[in-house]
Amino acid sequence: MPYRWTETSASPDLTLTLWPHNALPARGFAATVLGFFCLASIPLYGLLGTVLLWGVLPFMLMATAGLYYALRRNEHDRQIVEVLTLSPDRTHLVRTNPGGNVQDWDSNTYWVRVAMHEAGGPVPFYVTLKGNGREVEIGAFLSEDERKALFDDLSDRLARLTRN
Incomplete structure (x- = not known):
């Protein structure tokens, strides 16, 4: 699961760190681009030594460059980290977006409510x-499925924290 709870023995504070799932590590990225390039170049072998090669080659290279750009853009867009800190008197959420800008929110823990909108949200x-x-x-x-599990987990931990 791409989130982790951290508890400290010195204080009752809980910290939840969330991040997007990364299904394509660096080696997988390189293998995908290289594999696409190799497979896309197979039809070009029959065109070696002809003028047609120079007509088709730029399109194959543009397709490879497009795949490279799309995968890099996806990797950049997944650079999101959310950190939720729960303490008996304060709840604080900090979201770091892909561009580096930070959004934060805080509230009294007693008044915080967790809600799940089954439809109507993004x-x-x-x-x-x-x-x-x-x-x-x-x-x-x-x-x-991860959002459902997060809702249950977050509701339980918030309820336990406000009960004490």
């Missing part, structure tokens, strides 16, 4: 935190 089973007059999303980049 994604199915959209999880939000509501408190201090604002409603903020959390984990929208997770898969549907």
Whole structure:
């Protein structure tokens, strides 16, 4: 699961760190681009020594460059980190976006409510935190099953924290 809870023995604070799943590591990226290039060049072997090679080659190279760009752009867009800190008196959420800008939200933990919107949000089973007059999303980049698990886990931990 692309999120992790961290507890410290010295304080009752809980920290939840969320990040998007990375299905394509650096070696997989290189293998994908190289594999595409090699497979796309197979039809060109029959054109070696002809003028047609120079007519088809630029399009094959543009397709390879397009794949490279798309995969790099996807990697950049997944550079999101959300850190939720729960303490008995304060809840604080910090989201670092791909461009590096930071958004934060905080509220009194007693008034924080976790909600799941099964429909009507940007994604199915959209999880939000509501408190201090604002409603903020959390984990929208997770898969549907991961958002369901996050909702259950977050609701349980928040309930345990406010009970004490």
